[in-house]
Amino acid sequence: MSEECHVYMVRKADQEEWMAKAKEGEGIAIVCVRAAGQFMNDLSTKPLHCTCCEALFSPSNLPEAFIVLIPVKHDRDNFDVQAQGVCCICSRKDDKWILDNGPNRERPSIH
Ligand SMILES: [Zn+2]
Numbered sequence: 001m002s003e004e005c006h007v008y009m010v011r012k013a014d015q016e017e018w019m020a021k022a023k024e025g026e027g028i029a030i031v032c033v034r035a036a037g038q039f040m041n042d043l044s045t046k047p048l049h050c051t052c053c054e055a056l057f058s059p060s061n062l063p064e065a066f067i068v069l070i071p072v073k074h075d076r077d078n079f080d081v082q083a084q085g086v087c088c089i090c091s092r093k094d095d096k097w098i099l100d101n102g103p104n105r106e107r108p109s110i111h
Pocket residue numbers: 050051052053054055086087088089090091
């Protein structure tokens with residue numbers, strides 16, 4: 001993805017916080033929770049790897065965190081959100097490490 005994106009780290013440890021925000025109607029939280037849910041759905045139908053270390057996810061090795069990419073310039077009602085999974089080992093690193101080791105992007109703005 002060459003487009004400039006906002007990057008959000010959604011960690012399982014913070015999941016309740018994200019869900020609470022989504023319930024309150026915070027747009028970004030809704031998008032992030034949905035994207036993470038979509039990734040989990042995809043996981044059951046196709047092989048997906050950790051974005052940092054290429055570990056293959058499975059029902060016994062589920063992502064512990066997600067990187068959610070939202071295009072900076074997006075159409076309010078129609079835009080592509082990308083979620084990438086981070087395995088339990090990589091998720092122990094800090095956000096900067098994960099983003100440095102994840103897929104390359106142009107000037108990501110981190111939140
Ligand atoms: Zn990993």
